[in-house]
Amino acid sequence: MLLTKLELAGFKSFANRTEICFDRGVTGIIGPNGSGKSNISEAIRWVLGEQSARSLRGTRMEDIIFSGTQAKKPLAYAEVTLTLSNEDRLLDVAYNEIAITRRVYRSGESEYFINRTPCRLKDIVELFRDTGIGKEGYSVIGQGRIDEILSNRSEDRRAVFEEAAGISKYRARKEEAERKLAATRDNLVRIGDIVGELQDRLGPLEEQAEVARQYLKLKEELKAIELTAFLHQYDRAHSKIAAQAELIASLSARSAERDLRAGVLRRQ
Numbered sequence: 500m501l502l503t504k505l506e507l508a509g510f511k512s513f514a515n516r517t518e519i520c521f522d523r524g525v526t527g528i529i530g531p532n533g534s535g536k537s538n539i540s541e542a543i544r545w546v547l548g549e550q551s552a553r554s555l556r557g558t559r560m561e562d563i564i565f566s567g568t569q570a571k572k573p574l575a576y577a578e579v580t581l582t583l584s585n586e587d588r589l590l591d592v593a594y595n596e597i598a599i600t601r602r603v604y605r606s607g608e609s610e611y612f613i614n615r616t617p618c619r620l621k622d623i624v625e626l627f628r629d630t631g632i633g634k635e636g637y638s639v640i641g642q643g644r645i646d647e648i649l650s651n652r653s654e655d656r657r658a659v660f661e662e663a664a665g666i667s668k669y670r671a672r673k674e675e676a677e678r679k680l681a682a683t684r685d686n687l688v689r690i691g692d693i694v695g696e697l698q699d700r701l702g703p704l705e706e707q708a709e710v711a712r713q714y715l716k717l718k719e720e721l722k723a724i725e726l727t728a729f730l731h732q733y734d735r736a737h738s739k740i741a742a743q744a745e746l747i748a749s750l751s752a753r754s755a756e757r758d759l760r761a762g763v764l765r766r767q
């Protein structure tokens with residue numbers, strides 16, 4: 500993967516838009532002390548996502564915005580674009596050329612772009628993970644980082660070797676998985692508390708449910724008994740009506756017979 504171009508605008512001493520093209524082979528930048536050589540490597544680290552203003556020799560991120568000289572006014576924002584050739588497809592995207600842009604305003608707000616499309620810092624970090632190019636990558640070694648590689652502290656050297664070996668990606672994923680696991684464990688504890696609380700209320704609720712079940716059963720029984728009683732009363736009333744109707748019919752027949760007999764006697 501080749502670094503092909505670096506464009507700076509308003510970054511530290513680079514007030515005017517400046518383009519530095521890198522050819523194949525080694526490019527050296529030379530100049531007197533304080534002429535801005537380190538600013539160039541800092542621009543590369545910054546565009547790759549550097550978050551520490553101190554490691555860019557400032558106190559706040561806006562310190563990297565051109566602060567003006569006697570002849571030139573300060574600028575409102577700084578922008579750096581780093582272009583890389585991806586013909587060997589070392590980066591997992593289908594472009595031959597990748598341009599990473601970062602812009603920062605005096606408010607401290609940063610914007611990131613991949614090939615001029617807005618993106619998150621996370622996308623840039625993921626894109627370069629384990630390529631050795633990220634802001635912590637071993638390809639960009641700023642002032643002081645040589646000490647890290649030569650350091651006696653194994654943890655310092657380990658970070659550099661892990662990036663080179665390509666295991667930082669898995670370490671980052673492992674850490675994220677562990678964070679999620681811890682959050683899930685917390686959720687489980689909270690769910691356990693809720694279950695405990697509900698179990699305390701379960702006993703009285705079960706008693707109430709049993710009473711309700713009994714009530715419904717008795718209500719059904721009452722309904723059946725009331726229905727049977729009604730039918731019984733109905734049958735009895737019906738039988739009484741039939742007996743009375745029979746009595747009326749026989750009395751009417753006897754009355755008619757008497758009337759007939761009385762008529763015969765009157766005629767004799």
Ligand code: ATP
Nearest residue numbers: 511512532533534535536537538562563564565566
């Ligand atoms: P050395 O070799 O001594 O480390 P160098 O060539 O690497 O020097 P740098 O330290 O990169 O130079 O550049 C520092 C220069 O950048 C200084 O002249 C400083 O005034 C200028 N500078 C830094 N920040 C800003 C800014 N925000 N606005 C304008 N100029 C800035």
